Each structure stands twice: as structure tokens, then as C-alpha cells.
Amino acid sequence: MQGNIASAEGALAAGCNFFAGYPITPSTEIAEHMAARLPKRKGACFIQMEDEIASMAAIIGAAWTGARAMTATSGPGFSLMMENIGYAVMSETPCVIVNVQRGGPSTGQPTMAAQGDMMQVRFGSHGDYSIIALCPSSVQECFDLTAKAFNLADQFRTPVFLMADEVIGHMRERIDLPDEVMVIRPRPLPEGVLPFTPVDNGVPGFASFGTGRRIPVTGLTHNEQGYPDTTNPARHESLVRRLVSKIEDARHEIADFQVVNEDAAFIFVCYGAPVRTVQEVVDRRRVPDTGYLKLRIVWPFPEKLLQRFTNVRAFIVPEMNLGMISREIERHVQVPVIPIGKIGGELHTPEELIEAVHFAGGDA
């Protein structure tokens, strides 16, 4: 199965019943697959919108009716979505956005892989906020993590991003399809509780439209009732701090990762397609004393994980950008962090990673 199809199937397994999208390489297979599958489900809807701004708007509208809603895009469309991603954050609307990353900036390299949107996903809309971003490095993870993204979106009432890339999206691998996937829906809004009063770790309960709760939703700074209150500094601060902390405070609880050779001196930190080259180098012992930390959830960044590598002499961070998550790692550790930024669309070669280990002082 292809990675993009696996994302679509993962969404369907999780109960996705609304997809709005706009064609864009290299994510289009997801929309095409949803266009074929969703109309056969009772009460489900696929709609091709006029652009990615509208796609993002439509999934937010659908989410407020209680739908499990998703869109899929790549860099140029992702840029257009930023406006309404901010709205989803502010209105605490659960939804899933798949970004199959390609080379940028601008139209860039439509058919080539990149990881250049890793900071845009974290900071791309205006204002202070946090989001959750997952990164698959196999077709199996495209399925598993897309399904998981829906649960995290509902659990934290936030947009959740599957940050795939062209290599993983178009890769074909054999995968195991589970008979069923775990489904976590939002906590219901308790009777007598206001719609934006946090009930559990900073997250409000959820009541969908048409269920009698008469919820006013706005992108303006609002009180717990949902009413605009835009000039009260304390109101804004408490709302935005809650939006950030409901996610950041959970960063270790929701951390999803794999550690190999924890005691090694040279630790690769990787996510997405570069994981595959790291596995080639470390799992096949192409160079001694190396291990890796593979992140399935990159944002919120689980920095405490870095402390478990007690013998580490250097962290080596291969990314298909000019160094994004490497800087996040640098903020949290005392040892050297060596970014291996590679752009142009091709994967790192094992030799490039081995050379980096040598550069860091590792034996041949």
C-alpha cells in the first residue's frame, strides 16, 4: 500500500466522516481515495473546495457538527491554511491536517520530498499557540499515526498535523491493517458547565451544534461562555496561556518515540524519511557506538527524552531542511548538536551520516 493511501485508510478506520480538500502534489492521492471511499459511508461527505483556505474552513465547520474532519495538502496549500488553522486553535476545534511535505519555498519542487514546513506547522499562524504534529517514517505509521491524530485532536480540542513527506507519502510497503483502531472522542460538555471552561487538564468539554447548548464560537478573545472580550488583558492572557499549556504540559505524557542503543556516544535524532537512513546505519551497525531517537510526535517537543542518553557525546540531526528541529534540540542539551540539513529532494545517504559521526569524533 502507498503511504498516502495508508493515511486515508487510517483516517477511515478512525471514523473520519468528512473530508474537504484541494488537489496538490504530492498529497492528491489522499483526496482521491477519500473521494472514492467516503460517499459510500452513510452520513459521510467528501467535498472538493475552491482552495485550501476554504478546505480548512469547511473541516472546522464540519467538526462543530461533531464530524471527524480532515484535509490533506502540501506546502503551498499549507501556507493558505494558516489563517484558519489559527481559528481552529482559538476556537478549540478538533481536526486533522495532513501535510505531505515537498520542496519549498513557493511552488518549489512539487514532486520531491522535504521537511521544510516543520517550523511553519509550529509557528505559521499569527499569535502565540501550540499544536500537535506527528511524523510518519513508514507506510504503517502513515496509517497508525493518522488514526492517532484524530484521537489527539479530540482529546486536546486542537488541530493535529500529520507531517509526512513525499518519500513516505509515495513509498509502497506491506502493512498490517488492524481489525479496529482505538477511538477516543472528546469529553462531553457537562450539564451546567460553560462551553469554554476547562474541565480536564485545560481542555473544555465539547458539545456539537444542534444539541441544544447554543454555543457562540468566535476567533476573538472570548470568555468561558464564548462571548467576545477583547480588551481585557487578563482575559486574553489566561485564554492564550491555557491554549498553550493544555498542549505543552502534556508533551511528555503524549510523547511517542523509539530509542535504539541508548548508551551509545553518538545519537541520531530523527523523524520522517531520514529515519530510514538512520536505521540503515545504526541497525546494520555500519558505524560503531551509534544509536537513535526516532520521534513520532515532534511537536510538542519532548525535550526530557534527550536526558536519557547519558553517554552521548554528540546529537546528530539529519533533516530534509536546513536545520529546524536541530535548533530545538540545541536549546535543551549541553553536548554538540550536529545538523545534517539536506535539501533538493533526495534522502540522506548512509555515507553522509557515517561521515557526520566521524566529524563528531567517532571511530571509523
Add this chain to the structure above:
Amino acid sequence: MREDWLRNDRLPHIYCAGCGNGTIMNCVLEAVDKAGYERDNTVFLSGIGCSSRAPGYIETDSLHTTHGRALAFATGVKMAKPSLNVVVFTGDGDIAAIGGNHFIHACRRNIDLTVVCMNNHIYGMTGGQGSPTTPIGKTSTTTPYGAVEVPFDLVDLAVAAGANYVARWTSYHVTQLTEAVLNGLNTPGFSLIEVRCQCPTSYGRRNKFREPKDYMDFLRSHAVLKEKWERTAKPGEELPAESFLVGEFVRRARPVMGVADET
């Protein structure tokens, strides 16, 4: 006033003295009530601007969204749950400038929405900038020497793009407006009701309509009933300067989307 539909704890509203938006809200709520809509199966949406603050005063589920995007959000709501009645408040800047693309595509899809556009020919919320419906020659803060761009005709746009119901009235014609909104609510598919209205603060002040009544008088004297014009105009005759047609422009049954399955 349909007080039972209002969030009384949100009042007083933010609209300026003499604003036409309250009148239009009242007509819409009257029509919604007459159509038999209930508060728990009706959703109001809006974008950004003076018009778009209206849903916040109505006691139903509502989405006050981003500038120009209300119709795209409404598409999501209606397509995901067609049993909900969906009404959108918008303004001329919201629907004709930043939201123009969503507007024509919502008309083309003929999604079952009723859209009420409060057209005051100006960006009121931001203090009086020119909009795509500011008439040629009228002044605003961004057209200090008079607007030079040809304005959009929202009715022509909606008819050409495929909406099933299109009407235009003004904040002066409250009875006809209420009737038109009711017709829009009862017509499956996309309905646009354009409502020309006064903005004494931002438009009137700069264009010799300083008092609310000045622009109401203008609306009354320059609105030409479409049916009457079609009956009496000589072939090729143009409308008098600054006059505009009001009435029902289209009511048809093109294929629609988002209509609740009766079964």
C-alpha cells in the same frame, strides 16, 4: 424585536447609533421565526466586520469566523449535518472582496444556505475604507478623492454564479425584506438577500448622509421596483443616476447540495 432569539445578556450591542444592521437582524429573526426554525436546529455564521457581529447576539449555536470565509465554514456545517438550518450574515467587504471566491463557489454549488449581506458600501469596523461596492465618486478614507473603481453588483454576481434565490431590498423596506428572507429560507439551495443599508458613522458622514434618516430617504427614493421598471422602461433605457433595482431577481430550482434527506 424577536427578543426570544436574542442573547439579552450580550446587550447593548456594538453597533453605532443609527446603524441599519439592527433593523436587518430583526427582519431576519422575524423570517426565521415565521419559517418555523427553532433555536436548537439553527446555526448562524458570519465572517468579519460589523455585519458579522450579528450572530453573537443571537441565542443559537453560531460561528463567528475569519474575514470572508463564512461561506466556506457554512459549507462544512451544512454538508456535514444537512438537518441544521444555516443562515449567514455578511457584509460587502466580507463577501465581495476577501470572500469573493467563496461567494461564487457557494452560489455555483447551490449549497442550501441563506445569506444576508448588509451592504453599507464601506468598511465600517475599520473606520470607513472603500469597498468593492462603494459607488464611483463616493468618498472613504481610502478613496479621499472619490472612488474610481467600478463597483460589484452582488445580485448580478449571485444570479450569474447559479444561486437559486436572489433578492435585493434595503433597511427602509422592512416588510419586503422580511418576506424576501422568508422566501430565501424556504427555497432549497443558495439564497442571497442583499440589503442596502445606512452607515451614518463611516459612509454617511463623508458622503452627505450625515443623519441616518438622510440615507433612509435616499434608499426609499432611489430604490426602483424591478417588476415596475421592467414593465415601464423603454427599450434601452438606463436607470436614473444612483438608482438601483429592488425585488426578487431569481427564484429557480437548479440542482442543490446540502439539503436534508427526508427519509
